Amino acid sequence: MSYVVLARKYRPKNFAEMVGQEHVVQALGNALATQRLHHAYLFTGTRGVGKTTVSRILAKSLNCVGPDGQGGITAEPCGVCQACRDIDAGRFVDYTELDAASNRSVDEVQALLEQAVYKPVQGRFKVFMIDEVHMLTNTAFNAMLKTLEEPPEYLKFVLATTDPQKVPVTVLSRCLQFNLRPMAPDTVLEHLTRVLAAEEVPAEVAALRLLARAARGSMRDALSLTDQAIAFGNGQLQEATVRQMLGAVDSGHVWALIEALATGDGQTVVQTVDTLRFNGFSAVAALDDMTGALQRMAVVQAVPSLATATDPEQTEIARLAALLPPDATQLLYSLCLHGRAELGLAPDEYAGLTMVLLRLLAFRPPGVAGSATPPAPEKKTLNIESMVPVAPALTPAPAVQPAPARMATLAAAPPVVSAVAPAAWAPVPAPVVASPPFAAAPVPVASAPVVPSAPVPDAAARTADASGAADDGAERWYALVASLVQAGAITALVRELALQSQWVAAQGDTWYLRVAAESLMQPSTRDGLQKALQQAGHAVRLQLEQGPVSDSQARRQVAAGQARQRAAEDAAAQDPLVQALLRDFGGKMVPGSIQSV
Template identity: 65%
Template structure:
């Protein structure tokens, strides 16, 4: 006797044997019990989830005669009567299956519909089952519309498709549609365990888990892979054999890769990728398994205890990694793994592409121990007035350096420190300033005009002590304002209040000169705007930043080159981490905020605006003001 594959041998014969489709089984069972039968059913879903199986069970339920030959329509077909046995064997004359993929023309559909005028020969109902119905031509669909809408009382249509979007809406509106879901890996695992127990075959749980995940929601694929694994393992299903058959990566390698990425160990990452190359493991499978583990880690980080699986031996290791890796790095690495799979085919070597995907995370991650190994602060004497005059850019007038506080209109717009730190927020006229931080790969807006606007400077200088500097401003979410109403200004690295310093005045003038000459862009501009000049001498300047991500050797060297080109000599920059209280970004943000306050006051005090508000109930839409 020839061997019958597991997918056909264990095909469900009734609704109780169906797994993973309880929502469809419940609806059809209730309809059969109450005898509220529709004339056309449409089953949709991916391959191997039971569309044809449900159709055959439904046909048996409609035509079952019972073991004694006296049965009627039932939700539990007996399986022993002539109709049930003939439908299972595929020889029931009143049950017709049409493969629309190979019979997609109007002639085949018309030939099928010609049989609709004849009553059933053996059964109670004629059942026309059209598989992959979306493959029919438009003419064929049009030919069956009338019969599909008003068929004879003894005729039932069952349509099945994997792509319901290609089925015309005129057909969809004539059918009851049921969407069969992909099987969950846990459901496939339980069913495979029962099948192998019935076959009296031993299997390791981890091997069945691999098969369940490789099936990707299809029970037929899972049973077919199980057949292949049984043949590969000579009747035994072991994890090592199944992993080798599937070409999937060992979880140990994936966990070691995640651990190395957590520790910032690039050497271990490259070594693990080389080991995968020697074993011939697919790079796409590596990224897929890593994305799966990272998803579980993200759930553990956000909802502890929800992703725990006591039967999985990797659960404890994942829990340790979830605690060791920051949540933002987990999300970044997950995104890199997803997008990295599309890059494998573009690279000349998929393992080189795999290495680049992992090293990309390390490129955006500060090396381990950087905070402890930062350069020590050097002790520098304050510069004299003459040295400051010789080191400033040509675009900054001498008064901006020699007298930083006497003429605020000639340099950066400043607010008294006491007002920036202690002033309460005014309640009569709240100001809304949309402040957004552009990504590092986009150029910041031209900020030279912020310091040169005399009206804004005069307004800031005349602000009373009750007006806050920056702490009282509310950032407007992007969804509340259109793009035309947004004012993009540099935002300080933290919410620390601005505390002006003499060195900050000099550094602000230098940065303004570089921005006016367009000598710095992207990350270099961000480094200059977010840093504070702490001390300097003729050939060495000390900058302080709060974000370690700005401290890149390439950005520092490009900033040194820009300073030398602007006439500041061969300056060597030293960068330290610490709180920043005076940086160009803070000053520009306060200047933009002051301009917005002035613009809002100008609009609200306009007589025409006040008349419209008084007479017509008009109002100023928050965030609609734009400072140009």
């Protein structure tokens, strides 16, 4: 007798043998028991989850006559009567299977429907099963609509598809739809254990776990891979041989990669990738296994009670979960998931794998060991009390240029929050580069007072002169920023640093600014702004601190734009013609349709 593959030998013969589709079995079983039978069924789901199998079991349930030939419609077909045996063998004349992938035209469908006018020859019902029904043409679908909606009482339709989105809604509305779910790895593992026990094939649990994961929810794929693994292992299923057959990465390499990423050890990452290349392990499989491990780590971090004690890898998963904070785990998972699609674009998949893993190191969240994010600049605490107030001084400009229009003059003082004597801009030489005048005052905006980083005296002791100097210094800074931006002297991140910074104070030739975004505090960005200021005639050093910003040139620009927008909307609302249209024709102002120019 010829060998029968496991996927066919262990195909379920009744609903009790169905695995992982309890929701479908329960619905069909109750319908058969109460004989509340629909005339058309649609089974959807990925490959190998049992769509055709359910169709055949349903046909047997409808036509089973029992061992004594006296039975009726049942949810438990006997499997021994002539109808059951013929349906299992594929020779029951009243059960017709049509493969729509290769018989998709209207002619094939019409030939099938021509048989609908004849009553069953052997059984109780005729059953037309159309597999991959979404492959039918539009004309073929239209040809079957009328019969599908009102078939003879002895005719049942069973449709199956892996892509229900392509089935017309006119067909969907005529069918009872059941979605067969992909099977969980644990469900596949249990079934493989029973099958191999019946086959008397020795198997390691770790090997079966690899096969269950590789099946990706398809029981047919799991049994086919098991057949291949039995042949590859010469009648035995061992973890090493199954891993070699599947090209799966040794879990030790996965743990090593995740641990190296957690500790920022780039050398171990590169060496491990070289080991994968040498052993011929798939780069795609490496990322898949890492993604699975990171997902399990995230579960342990979020809900420790859901950890599976029977999983032999759970101890390693818990250890690695303790090495990474949850946000870093989520970041690594996302980058591994998206990096898998990039491997096909790389000239060498192992080079692509290396780049994905190194990217994980480069984008590590701040505060994680080995993070590539540079430390924030040291914050300087200002001794505000030691700053001697100096009256704002303007450097005379050449006669051809109005002195007030040059950005050589800048006076500054700490924010107006206390009785602190304001520091001031020191006199500076005239600018050496031409820039547009910034004599026009910036658009004033209301801003909350900024608390400096150093302790300050009681606000009641503040003098009017100190307040005026502080306001003047801030206004001159924002005017200088606007002038630099307008002149194109600063671009990219340097421009953003200038726009997003808030003036704090000046002490000697050091200017103190506050920014909210840590990404703008890079030394290179600060040096770029400092160089632009020096080229504009301000020989100063910039000192940055991170903190909340309540006033900046960017905020002023936004406020000015909002003010212009409100003015434009008010002007439109007060226009006599607009008011007449609203009054006479029942019109309304569409929000967002008015823009200031």
